[in-house]
Amino acid sequence: MLNQPSPLDLTFQALADPTRRALVERLVRGPASVSELAQPLDMSLPAVMQHLAVLESSGLVRSEKVGRVRTCRIDGGTLSLAEQWINQRRMEWASRLDRLGQYLETLKNQGEEP
Amino acid sequence: MLNQPSPLDLTFQALADPTRRALVERLVRGPASVSELAQPLDMSLPAVMQHLAVLESSGLVRSEKVGRVRTCRIDGGTLSLAEQWINQRRMEWASRLDRLGQYLETLKNQGEEP
DNA sequence: CGGTTGGTTAAGCATGTGCTTTAGTATTCC
DNA sequence: GGAATACTAAAGCACATGCTTAACCAACCG
Known part of the structure; x- marks a missing residue:
């Protein structure tokens, strides 16, 4: 992860x-301020902000400051980007197993018929 | 991640x-030996094995040794476990936006009708 | 104005991660 | 048996991560 990491x-x-997944779970239910997010978590406010910075640099979370909040x-x-990557691999994996199953089926039938 | 990390x-x-995603991308196309997996990668064999150990401890990859390979x-x-977590958050997020949209629609209609 | 609230910055520290090299141990081939 | 193959184990090192505490700043409140 030395040379600029991909999205x-x-x-x-x-x-x-x-902790960051907990933040995401909270935020899918609607926007929140930093201290609202920190309140249920058992760590210092700066620690929470660092987690938010990680989420924000990944694109999973956006934020804007108005007044002091x-x-x-x-x-x-961004959430669906990650989902898509997994989904595509899982699809490819499943379709390969499918082809394999069909192939084994033809072998079985060849053994029975003649 | 000090206290035993979750799946x-x-x-x-x-x-x-x-590198590990590349290994997964290779493996969804079918099983492979350690050195087959290492061959296209620009790093030492032990490094590849360490990546495989990470994949295996997560459950994403299983392996068995027969003879020396x-x-x-x-x-x-395991792949779909991760996918499900994301999918559930994205669904919840989308349905909240949906309810919000409907609410805004009712507000608009209330402004027009009377 | 002065205090409280909400957030930010910086520094420091323990532990984790991603490699490397070096030195093995089993298997299989001839 | 001896060499080649396929992997494994161990140690070490540079850098990243996940916290902490101790200031600090800016906006609102009375």
């Missing part, structure tokens, strides 16, 4: 931490 | 590395 790197890395919200597009 | 932690962590294959279940 996918950043997104999966962001999701790899339980920063409001954070989910970016669904 | 989701391990899986997203495993997917956060481009270890054959690795994808576990689709």
Whole structure:
């Protein structure tokens, strides 16, 4: 991860931490301020901000500051980017198993018929 | 991640590395030996094995050794576990936006009718 | 104005991660 | 048996991560 990490790197890395997933779980229910997000978590405010920075640099979360309160919200597009990557692999994996099954079926039938 | 990490932690962590995603992309096309997996990668064999160990401890990959060659294959279940987590958040996020849209629609109609 | 609230910055520290090299151990081939 | 193959184990190192505490700043409140 030395040479600038890809969006996918950043997104999966962001999701790899339980605290950050908890933040995402909170934010899918609607926007929230930094201290609202920090309140249920058992760590210092700066720690929460660092987690938010990770989420934001991955694109999973966007935020804007008005007055002295920063409001954070989910970016669904980034979420679905990660989902798509997994989905495509799983699809390819499943279709390969399918072809394999069909092939084994033809072998079985060849053994029965003649 | 000090106190034993959850399957989701391990899986997203495993997917956060481009080399490991490349290994997964290779393995969805079918099983392969360690050295087959290492061949296209620009790093030492032990490094590849460490990546495989990460994938295996997450459950994304299983492997068995027969003779002197270890054959690795994808576990689709673990892949879909990660996919489901994302999908559920994205669904919840989308349905909230939907309710919000409907609410705004009713507000608009109330303004027009009377 | 002065205090509280909400957030930010910086520094420091323990532990984790992603490699490397070097030195093995089994298997299989001739 | 001896060489080649396929993997494994161990140690070490540079850098990243996930916290902490101790200031600090800016906006609102009375």
